[in-house]
Amino acid sequence: MKIKVINPNTTIAMTKGIEEAAKSAARSDTQILAVSPKMGPVSIESYYDEYLSIPGVIEEVIKGEEEGVDAFVIACYGDPGLHAAREVTDKPVVGIAEASVYLASILAARFSVVTVLPRIKTMLEELVDSYGMHKRVVNIRTTPMGVLDFERDPEAGMELLRLEGRKAVEEDHAEAILLGCAGMAEFADSLEKELGVPVIDGVVAAVKFAESIVDLGKKTSKLKTYKYPEKKEYIGKLASFGYSSIKK
Amino acid sequence: MKIKVINPNTTIAMTKGIEEAAKSAARSDTQILAVSPKMGPVSIESYYDEYLSIPGVIEEVIKGEEEGVDAFVIACYGDPGLHAAREVTDKPVVGIAEASVYLASILAARFSVVTVLPRIKTMLEELVDSYGMHKRVVNIRTTPMGVLDFERDPEAGMELLRLEGRKAVEEDHAEAILLGCAGMAEFADSLEKELGVPVIDGVVAAVKFAESIVDLGKKTSKLKTYKYPEKKEYIGKLASFGYSSIKK
Amino acid sequence: MKIKVINPNTTIAMTKGIEEAAKSAARSDTQILAVSPKMGPVSIESYYDEYLSIPGVIEEVIKGEEEGVDAFVIACYGDPGLHAAREVTDKPVVGIAEASVYLASILAARFSVVTVLPRIKTMLEELVDSYGMHKRVVNIRTTPMGVLDFERDPEAGMELLRLEGRKAVEEDHAEAILLGCAGMAEFADSLEKELGVPVIDGVVAAVKFAESIVDLGKKTSKLKTYKYPEKKEYIGKLASFGYSSIKK
Amino acid sequence: MKIKVINPNTTIAMTKGIEEAAKSAARSDTQILAVSPKMGPVSIESYYDEYLSIPGVIEEVIKGEEEGVDAFVIACYGDPGLHAAREVTDKPVVGIAEASVYLASILAARFSVVTVLPRIKTMLEELVDSYGMHKRVVNIRTTPMGVLDFERDPEAGMELLRLEGRKAVEEDHAEAILLGCAGMAEFADSLEKELGVPVIDGVVAAVKFAESIVDLGKKTSKLKTYKYPEKKEYIGKLASFGYSSIKK
């Protein structure tokens, strides 16, 4: 099967890292197609970036229909555009935040998220609540480093994750740690070894969920909320998003 | 003062109607600047439309900084891009859904929303929940008509609003009705007369809230969640959204 | 228009302060009528005081009908008697706690209340919950000073507000501060300057909301919850509250 | 022991009925002192009545301290003044709504309340929520009869309770019925026989809970929320409620 993993930011180096993580988790007969959008921010660290990453994400989902993709993974911890992506295709679409909290719920009773800058804490709180997980997520811990800082200086990143992960265990009594950024996949294993609790990267979780759903032959419900978008025109820079662009 | 009312869809006729509603509510010394974005969908009736309307909305907010705008109103009942808009300016930004539920809470103990197509019900449920109003909103009623159908055939629209409004009162025991689309402002008065309960249009509510906040000299908190976006580049069709475009 | 601002306690000096705050926020064509009830406690710092302030508050609301009042503000942070006030008049009635949380929600994602004695914390928690704001209000901070202590020694009061306000910002990560007592209006501006986040006084917020609702021509829903009270007699000291006293 | 049962309305005939119910449930060595306040409404069917019944209720609680009362029951289904009553005495105070929902929770998984006029539905919803029972209470059913109508025409009252009780069982799948008015105690037994599910009157439930708490020697916590009211003056008709009136 073919799973398209969309890194919603436009930093190719990070997409490579996500691709590696995805491939490390995928079965040998699963083809991973990892891409960055053709438009949008180089990293996502605010509502502004999040919303502006969505057109590029959706374009890639629409394109995926022609590429014979069986399932999609949106690989940014805000799950940007997830609900819209489910409208433009009937193939399953999995967000990495969503996948990580469901997976964590099976492995641990209470857990904390460790993520990038403090400003996104509210955004993640709302997201976690929308997945019904506010009782299980005991804390959302942030670091002073931004998304690309983790790319640039992985050692400093690991040091901060270790620090916050330890506090999560000792102060929050978190029984698992969720990595709140797609670029943190590489840290999962060593962090898990050091902390002694499951450390969950959403990318690999989402890939496995996507494989599972494809195996089961399940597709997104097209009954109401996730019906294909209504017939209409778009103008300006986004004119290409008009109804005719959507492949049903 | 100058209030910029942004109709997130690109249908100018509808923007005119919203402008009229806004002006009817504004004080004589308030200048209403009603606009449609330069890009995006002609109407908003899905997550897809909603997310894709946001770049255009944000562009208008950013532009507003140079236009000497004192406050912004986002005039679509999904409040698209509200949180991002609060990041790119320190002027108050009011969503019409948000304004309508807060206003309704002061006038009635329980109320229903009447809106367009059934598919957006989930979206509005989530929105209402995010404003803490799930106990007060007893129902979200939909009609078979889309956003622009109300423009094209206002009589049929009024008929459906009357029908669902009556059911809201009789079956939901709603004590006020909220009009769940910016294009419904024109129906509010006659509907209120017919139903005998407050009928609330979010556009006028938001304009009054915006005036109030400007009068009080209050601005959006720039401490954490709504800080200006981080310094970074954007690429492709959205390259113009890079950090330098934001006027602090 | 004429807005009657009712200070539910019977301390005239405090009513004067509230009047000043209200006038500072009101438009030039808005007449502010600030009063204290003819009966009840000199300050409100318990459920006992709160409930016993209500007869006096309601009496003033009823009287307001004959005074040609267009809207009412209840100026104590417990919003005492708010729902009953909405029963005895069809003019809008706004509570200052209610107004402050709705206003704050437009300006900040998360906020804390700073108020008087620790004993009222539970009362305010329940109030905030009843407005659907439990996720947004991250803390309710109290001070060892009572309501009238702030009148008597404003400098000490300011010092405590500064202290708790700073903790709210630094420890709760509150992005705005709500002043949890009608007598604290005078501190708002300098506190806002010092703390660098919006500091919201409910009195001015409520006055602006009241003006807005009057401008929109909206009245309280008389359908069910806020219908005029039922026809009946009252006895004893409260005999004057019998049905005939209510002016429909 | 001596339990003071306060009927918050001033209709003596109804107080007699409540007294009978209380005595029927009390142990032989429990003395029931049933009273109506010296001031306030003849019945309680709105927020207005509810709040205005509170001064009279509190006066009776304060008086109870001198009467050697061991516990108090507030016998109106809105539990008016409950939290203030807990401030003016350290003897346990039990509300009948509160007692009925806790008792029902032990006997049934889901239940409905059947009460008087539709207008009080919101009030009871908020009350039930404040006791944490919103999941267990599946419906609050109202009747077109007011409080005193049940006194005047018990047969018609029984007929309506039977009707709504049956609907509660058949449509709500309620597994117990809670009588939402202190004056309905007399109907409990025959209703229970007819419906085949527990029918719970709050008056008898509260009396038994009060006895239990007195037996256990427990008193209201005076640490914070329910501390004795602060030292202060009251004026006007309510001057008698000043601090000196409270017997600690």
Place this chain on the structure above:
Amino acid sequence: MKIKVINPNTTIAMTKGIEEAAKSAARSDTQILAVSPKMGPVSIESYYDEYLSIPGVIEEVIKGEEEGVDAFVIACYGDPGLHAAREVTDKPVVGIAEASVYLASILAARFSVVTVLPRIKTMLEELVDSYGMHKRVVNIRTTPMGVLDFERDPEAGMELLRLEGRKAVEEDHAEAILLGCAGMAEFADSLEKELGVPVIDGVVAAVKFAESIVDLGKKTSKLKTYKYPEKKEYIGKLASFGYSSIKK
């Protein structure tokens, strides 16, 4: 009347302590029958122990039908098997956790539980939530001592309860303390004296509630959730639990 108090663990010494507590609270004409199951764990400190204590608990409830028991108390703070116990008898069944939170709600606005090992915190959080008490229970504090450690070394136990109880008052601002283990009854009185807030043992609370319900002649609703179990066979070690074993 006869109340059967079932200690779900099989440590007879502890059953004796529970019996004493129960008898100290029971009326002189109430017969307390305190038992341990014939099978199961010597103490309950995990989900594993909790679930495996249930067969023994239920067996004792079924047996109680023949013993002429009027009500049952399940005396372990996880309320193991409570809902199943309500299925096999129509006599009221009261759990001690349930009884303690309802009783505490009448005496205090906010409270903390103090219990045994940290691992059961999640279990108690879920339990408290299921009773609708998550807002009232401000903390669940654990100690490093297990259930039987409190039996073996009551002095060390008292020391830890004192320590955590004090923290509950000072740090959580708990206004009452709930003892989160049936074996802690003996500490209640001295702890209450030291801490100056109500200290509530669930065993005595449950006994009083059971007496009350029997006095009122109320039984468990047999309409739906708590109907007698369906007719069926059981096999293996649990074959004796087949339908014929249940005495309707």
Place this chain on the structure above:
Amino acid sequence: MKIKVINPNTTIAMTKGIEEAAKSAARSDTQILAVSPKMGPVSIESYYDEYLSIPGVIEEVIKGEEEGVDAFVIACYGDPGLHAAREVTDKPVVGIAEASVYLASILAARFSVVTVLPRIKTMLEELVDSYGMHKRVVNIRTTPMGVLDFERDPEAGMELLRLEGRKAVEEDHAEAILLGCAGMAEFADSLEKELGVPVIDGVVAAVKFAESIVDLGKKTSKLKTYKYPEKKEYIGKLASFGYSSIKK
């Protein structure tokens, strides 16, 4: 890998059906070991059955450690013993209810469960809530048929599922249907075809989730809630559950 699928009831015919479903979903290199416990009820339709199925389930989990099992699936829609199972092994344990709601959340915005007898509705409501899914699950629909009735008369079963499934779609506006019993797997495909929305069987969902977690090398967190049970003895029929029986 080896996945042990435990049917918590002791009806071998049903275990065979579950085995078939599990195998149909498993990868070719996954070995499915489907078993029924050695003790307990032939079907699970009450809290009584549910709790009494748990000892047998746990025994099979403990045994699985020696059988070289990599993951466990508990195949009854109440997820009986799930949390205890996670204590006795560090291999992942997946409940079918849990798996079905997480999977459904990825495919549909709102969904209904269709299950067996009305009496288990409360049980499933509590379960769904404990997974944070109360907003997504719009209804839990029951049928008059018991668990084994579906085995005995699959045609009648299919007819009822069709009926309730259609009502779920038309009346609840459910966008997916969850089969609320492990024995309903065989109906999923034809029901999905008829109803036009995803119909989700928890058995296959849980098997895929188990495979995914094993692939990822993740294990249950042993930090706190799911630590191995404490060292202790068990007596009577359950003596074999003493500490020495648990293989760490």
